[in-house]
Amino acid sequence: MNNILTIFKREVRSYFTSPVAYIIIVVFLIITGWFFTSSLFLAGVVSMRGVFEIVPFIFLFYIPAISMRTFSEEKKSGTIELLLTKPISDSDIVLGKFFSTLTLAALTLAPTLIYVISLKLLGSLDIGSIISAYIGIILMSGIYISIGLFASSLTENQVVAFIVSFLIIFALFMLNKILIFIPAPLITTVEYISTDYHFSSIARGVIDTKDLVYYVSSISIMLLLTRTSLESRKW
Amino acid sequence: MxxxxxxxxxxxxxxxxxxxxxxxxxxxxxxxxxxxxxxxxxxxxxxxxxxxxxxxxxxxxxxxxxxxxxxxxxxxxxxxxxxxxxxxxxxxxxxxxxxxxxxxxxxxxxxxxxxxxxxxxxxxxxxxxxxxxxxxxxxxxxxxxxxxxxxxxxxxxxxxxxxxxxxxxxxxxxxxxxxxxxxxxxxxxxxxxxxxxxxxxxxxxxxxxxxxxxxxxxxxxxFQGQINIYLIVKKDPRYGREKVISSFESVKNVEKVKLEGDNENAWQLDITANKGVDVREEIFMKAISLNMVLLEMHQEETSLEDIFRKLTT
Structure with missing residues (x-):
């Protein structure tokens, strides 16, 4: 536990010692801000729907971008050897990096709470469904990040890591949008694998155990794969 | 530990x-x-x-x-x-x-x-x-x-x-x-x-x-056993190349004599002696007995570098 925290602290700090995190957060706010204001001022609707609809799209690119360096950079510079010869387990390293990246995603999301506060001042708002949507976004980010970590652990090239994780995430995201092309017996399975299917049900305000099981198990599987990929140096 | x-x-x-x-x-x-x-x-x-x-x-x-x-x-x-x-x-x-x-x-x-x-x-x-x-x-x-x-x-x-x-x-x-x-x-x-x-x-x-x-x-x-002695002998009509080599080979405790160089007025020889024996004196005496002119003689101990080269090539 201590080791996870040590890795976590270093990773979070390294995100904020370079200007990249700040730039990305600002860009994220500009894009979501546009979707927020356009529905508020142009359509005159007091709703967070515009924002919640665009976030999964932005995260499609954003999460691979923040997770691509986690292992690739250490592999390239050789610091992975320092890390893996310290008396800590491979799982500690994977979990430390997972939670630090998740924290960065959550911190990116945090300023959007300003939108919620300003909407609350303007009209009535279903706070329950908004909280549920935020939980949904965090859980979805968890899956994206675990995929990003896995892709990053495969290569020492950050661009390759980005592309691989983007492709996997994009495929999972698109699955419930191509259901008409899927043979009928497979539809429920394919739909269940899709990330967006579970997100849209949570975003409606329904937190179902079925969805939670999906999120937790997918994240666990990807993190286990990442650990296996780290151990593959020994094979 | x-x-x-x-x-x-x-x-x-x-x-x-x-x-x-x-x-x-x-x-x-x-x-x-x-x-x-x-x-x-x-x-x-x-x-x-x-x-x-x-x-x-x-x-x-x-x-x-x-x-x-x-x-x-x-x-x-x-x-x-x-x-x-x-x-x-x-x-x-x-x-x-x-x-x-x-x-x-x-x-x-x-x-x-x-x-x-x-x-x-x-x-x-x-x-x-x-x-x-x-x-x-x-x-x-x-x-x-x-x-x-x-x-x-x-x-x-x-x-x-x-x-x-x-x-x-x-x-x-x-x-x-x-x-x-x-x-x-x-x-x-x-x-x-x-x-x-x-x-x-x-x-x-x-x-x-x-x-x-x-x-x-x-x-x-x-590895030191093999002490090498480097000799430079002046060329002289009174003795030929084969004579020089064979006479040094006949010195006690000398294992091998190799001709390293042969230029206009001198031969360079590399003499390997038996382990742990100093043959410099005998070689010197042999040269005197044959009236050979020695231009140079030095002994080289095996350095760690030689050992390394010997072992890894």
Missing amino acids: SIKVEKLSKYYGQQAAVKKISFEIKTGEVVGFLGPNGAGKSTTLKMITTYLTPNSGKIFVNGINAEDDPIAVRKKIGYLPEQNPLYQDMNVIDYLKYTAELQSVPKDKIKDSVKKMVRVCGLEDVRHKDIGELSKGFKQRVGLAQAMIHNPAVLLLDEPTSGLDPNQIIEIRKLIKDLGKEKTLMLSTHILQEVQATCDRVIIINNGEIVADGTTDSLQKR
Whole structure:
């Protein structure tokens, strides 16, 4: 536990010692801000729907971008050897990096709470469904990040890591949008694998155990794969 | 704190990097792990640190089997990898604190151990700088500091002086020598002077196999048997080339006479004598008896460099 925290602290700090995190957060706010204001001022609707609809799209690119360096950079510079010869387990390293990246995603999301506060001042708002949507976004980010970590652990090239994780995430995201092309017996399975299917049900305000099981198990599987990929140096 | 390696093998695909090597390092020994590039030095060190797993064979660090309890083994070891990888974006103090935490140095002792390492490794002036801004010599000191932050009993250094300028090399060697006094230390290198300057014992490895193992003195003695004498004899019509060679060959205890060079007015000869016998006097007397003119004679002892070349080519 201590080791996870040590890795976590270093990773979070390294995100904020370079200007990249700040730039990305600002860009994220500009894009979501546009979707927020356009529905508020142009359509005159007091709703967070515009924002919640665009976030999964932005995260499609954003999460691979923040997770691509986690292992690739250490592999390239050789610091992975320092890390893996310290008396800590491979799982500690994977979990430390997972939670630090998740924290960065959550911190990116945090300023959007300003939108919620300003909407609350303007009209009535279903706070329950908004909280549920935020939980949904965090859980979805968890899956994206675990995929990003896995892709990053495969290569020492950050661009390759980005592309691989983007492709996997994009495929999972698109699955419930191509259901008409899927043979009928497979539809429920394919739909269940899709990330967006579970997100849209949570975003409606329904937190179902079925969805939670999906999120937790997918994240666990990807993190286990990442650990296996780290151990593959020994094979 | 001892290291014991038994029949260790490691394959990369089909290619064997290390073939069934065994050795033992006792507590407090300073051992040089010498070999040409690609001989399997780094691979062996990586296996001792448990970064890599051997295909076969066993490693014991202070009696603990590395395979059974890698975490316990890592706790005992301080390791400086080849190329000295460091987090370029961290400053020296933060980085040392980070390693101390990872090495599970008790919380209340982290500050002291960082301070001590900064002092021992001479990092006072750069302690608040980013590692990326440091010169190579200072980076190497940071690398050594991170390896020793938890006061490990075993120190493994993989080519600790590669890429440094001559002044830095001398400084780092001095540092290693000071540190080696209290620790079991194993350093890999392909530079002979390094071993001579810092180590009590040397293990020479070539193509994944150990070709020599012993103290630097004993190795020198073992191969020293062959003393070579270099002679330059003036050419003279009174004696021919064959005559010269055969007459020196007839000297007692001379094993072999080889003609090294033949120029306008002299022959160069390389005379190999039997182990441990000084034949200079007999050769001199022989030359006088034949009225030969000796322009030069000198004896060469086998240096560690010769041993290394002999063993690894």
